[in-house]
Amino acid sequence: MKYLGLVLANVRRKKTRTLLTVGSFAVALFLFGLLAAIHFAFYQGVEVAGADRLVVINRVSIIQPLPVSYRERLLQLAGVQAVTSANWFGGVYQDERNFFPQYAVDHESYRGMFSEFVIPDEQWQAFAGDRQGCVVGAALAQRYGWKLGDRIPIRGTIFPGIWEFNVRAIYRGSRPGDDEGQFWFRRDYLEERGPEWIKGLVGWYIVRVGDGVDAAAVSRAIDERFANSPFETKTEPERAFAASFAKQMGNIEALILIIGGVVFFTLLLVTGNTQALSVRERTTELAVLKTLGFSDRFALLLVLSESVLVAGVGGLAGITAAKLVTPALTQALPGFTVFLPTWDLVVGLFLALLVGLAAGLLPAVSAMRLRVVDALRRV
Amino acid sequence: MVRVDGEDGAETLIRVRNLDKRYQRGSEEIHVLQGLNLDVGRGEFVAFMGPSGSGKTTLLNLLGGLDVPSAGSITVDGDELTRMSAAKLTRWRARHVGFIFQMYNLLPVLTAFGNVELPLLLTRLDRAQRRRQVETALALVGLADRMDHFPRQLSGGQEQRVAIARAIVADPSFLLCDEPTGDLDRASAGEILDLLTALAREYGKTILMVTHDPRAAERADCVLHLDKGVLVEAAGEAARA
Numbered sequence: 266m267k268y269l270g271l272v273l274a275n276v277r278r279k280k281t282r283t284l285l286t287v288g289s290f291a292v293a294l295f296l297f298g299l300l301a302a303i304h305f306a307f308y309q310g311v312e313v314a315g316a317d318r319l320v321v322i323n324r325v326s327i328i329q330p331l332p333v334s335y336r337e338r339l340l341q342l343a344g345v346q347a348v349t350s351a352n353w354f355g356g357v358y359q360d361e362r363n364f365f366p367q368y369a370v371d372h373e374s375y376r377g378m379f380s381e382f383v384i385p386d387e388q389w390q391a392f393a394g395d396r397q398g399c400v401v402g403a404a405l406a407q408r409y410g411w412k413l414g415d416r417i418p419i420r421g422t423i424f425p426g427i428w429e430f431n432v433r434a435i436y437r438g439s440r441p442g443d444d445e446g447q448f449w450f451r452r453d454y455l456e457e458r459g460p461e462w463i464k465g466l467v468g469w470y471i472v473r474v475g476d477g478v479d480a481a482a483v484s485r486a487i488d489e490r491f492a493n494s495p496f497e498t499k500t501e502p503e504r505a506f507a508a509s510f511a512k513q514m515g516n517i518e519a520l521i522l523i524i525g526g527v528v529f530f531t532l533l534l535v536t537g538n539t540q541a542l543s544v545r546e547r548t549t550e551l552a553v554l555k556t557l558g559f560s561d562r563f564a565l566l567l568v569l570s571e572s573v574l575v576a577g578v579g580g581l582a583g584i585t586a587a588k589l590v591t592p593a594l595t596q597a598l599p600g601f602t603v604f605l606p607t608w609d610l611v612v613g614l615f616l617a618l619l620v621g622l623a624a625g626l627l628p629a630v631s632a633m634r635l636r637v638v639d640a641l642r643r644v
Numbered sequence: 645m646v647r648v649d650g651e652d653g654a655e656t657l658i659r660v661r662n663l664d665k666r667y668q669r670g671s672e673e674i675h676v677l678q679g680l681n682l683d684v685g686r687g688e689f690v691a692f693m694g695p696s697g698s699g700k701t702t703l704l705n706l707l708g709g710l711d712v713p714s715a716g717s718i719t720v721d722g723d724e725l726t727r728m729s730a731a732k733l734t735r736w737r738a739r740h741v742g743f744i745f746q747m748y749n750l751l752p753v754l755t756a757f758g759n760v761e762l763p764l765l766l767t768r769l770d771r772a773q774r775r776r777q778v779e780t781a782l783a784l785v786g787l788a789d790r791m792d793h794f795p796r797q798l799s800g801g802q803e804q805r806v807a808i809a810r811a812i813v814a815d816p817s818f819l820l821c822d823e824p825t826g827d828l829d830r831a832s833a834g835e836i837l838d839l840l841t842a843l844a845r846e847y848g849k850t851i852l853m854v855t856h857d858p859r860a861a862e863r864a865d866c867v868l869h870l871d872k873g874v875l876v877e878a879a880g881e882a883a884r885a
């Protein structure tokens with residue numbers, strides 16, 4: 266601790282240069298934060314998926330439906346605790362750009378399945394009592410300024426016409442990162458107003474298995490149960506389902522890795538160069554310190570700690586800024602929950618420190634190796 | 645009592661025997677020190693003179709444990725430097741040697757206080773003890789009121805006085821000064837020499853000083869000339885002895 270003054274004094278030596286280096290780290294970490302948040306937005310389903318939930322879809326593809334009668338048969342299987350279903354509606358609010366998912370849900374069982382979504386009881390009762398009612402996520406409501414009782418017109422694309430819904434409930438996620446951008450309405454309303462072919466069919470089932478039940482075994486049991494029927498099923502854990510769904514958005518993960526990698530590599534070169542320069546400039550000073558009895562290892566640690574300090578300060582500033590702007594991004598990107606998880610904050614900061622360490626390593630070693638007699642003779 | 649004849653004197657702080665230093669420059673070998681002997685007693689103020697390139701700095705570097713001899717031995721207060729590992733030598737230096745350079749060599753990013761405190765960071769002293777000792781050292785060189793000044797805010801003479809405070813703050817066994825007045829005007833040089841003389845006379849410091857300036861050498865108890873790789877006593881000195 267008593268050496269902190271020396272470290273700080275050295276960091277302050279060239280204020281502009283230090284600020285620029287801190288700035289580079291800040292910008293890089295800001296970018297890292299944004300990429301991580303966008304990555305989260307694409308994979309949010311994966312991140313927050315329930316470990317005890319299975320998704321049952323038609324074996325042919327997700328857009329092929331399943332019979333409504335499967336619900337009872339699913340409930341009869343050992344290990345299955347609860348079953349609910351949903352249909353994809355695919356409507357548009359006002360404008361094509363306003364994308365958000367709408368699900369026609371089995372309102373009797375849906376809320377119990379997704380306990381992470383919090384809905385006041387009286388609101389849920391209102392929804393249950395209104396065939397044209399809908400439940401919207403808090404982020405969605407905020408984006409479009411919807412309030413309880415508002416009438417929302419949605420233009421159907423799969424199911425033609427303008428469909429009007431009454432906002433009866435607003436749900437909130439109980440964990441950070443929970444998707445607050447969904448729109449649920451009642452399946453019986455879809456059957457009532459929709460075309461003939463939709464009757465008796467659901468898009469997919471969500472199944473919850475009991476505590477301590479082998480989910481993989483239940484998955485297999487479900488698919489075997491419906492094998493050789495006109496509607497064969499494919500059952501996956503919700504997490505895997507969400508991941509394969511996210512993959513359809515393109516390989517965003519690889520893109521983010523490449524961008525992030527390039528940014529950090531550039532940062533490494535730039536700061537490495539700066540650190541090397543700063544050590545070369547004070548060859549004499551380092552030699553003087555050694556003359557006074559400071560060890561070679563001290564010289565190494567001194568240079569390293571300066572580098573790491575700069576990286577840490579810049580990194581912290583950048584990642585904090587990223588964290589602060591993500592809520593605004595959620596507003597700007599309809600259909601996505603842009604959220605920067607704490608884990609990514611930690612990883613980002615760790616990466617910054619690592620780059621700081623790596624950038625300082627070569628200069629620090631040369632500071633360590635510096636021989637006093639040579640260094641002092643050079644001046 | 646200073647001796648250069650290799651005979652063992654009593655009360656010796658620094659004892660140098662058959663010191664050899666060669667440098668290799670390409671295929672050419674430079675034999676700078678050639679079997680040099682020296683004995684310096686405690687509290688002695690010795691000046692070294694000699695033409696440029698005669699090996700004065702080389703000798704000080706060896707005495708201060710900054711470089712290792714090609715042959716021979718250096719013993720300070722019973723410690724044999726040539727037997728020490730590099731790390732041990734570094735620690736020894738912190739405890740026993742105070743360096744004063746021609747170019748002051750203060751750290752520009754630290755204040756006078758910070759510079760003088762540096763050697764104390766290597767001791768076990770706590771913050772308050774360090775502060776007291778730094779203040780004492782700076783007061784001794786007459787710069788108590790310049791504590792918070794940075795080197796660039798000081799004159800050359802003041803910088804050198806800070807350097808002297810830094811050299812004495814940890815109470816080393818001896819001071820090594822390489823042309824301490826070489827970069828100063830006459831008045832400032834006089835102040836520095838007064839200070840060194842006082843350190844030797846009043847505080848009993850052992851001082852080894854390289855200088856080109858006869859007026860500086862005059863202040864010392866004894867002037868030695870480095871000639872062809874060995875030390876010889878100055879003519880007047882020899883006559884006096």
Ligand SMILES: Nc1ncnc2c1ncn2[C@@H]1O[C@H](COP(=O)(O)OP(=O)(O)OP(=O)(O)O)[C@@H](O)[C@H]1O
Nearest residue numbers: 667668669674676695696697698699700701702703
């Ligand atoms: N690292 C080195 N490699 C090769 N030669 C060296 C090295 N260090 C010193 N020398 C040579 O050793 C000789 C003595 O150098 P030194 O610096 O000790 O002289 P000096 O008496 O201090 O001179 P000055 O009065 O100019 O400071 C010189 O010829 C110098 O070139």
Ligand SMILES: [Mg+2]
Nearest residue numbers: 700701702822
């Ligand atoms: Mg010299």
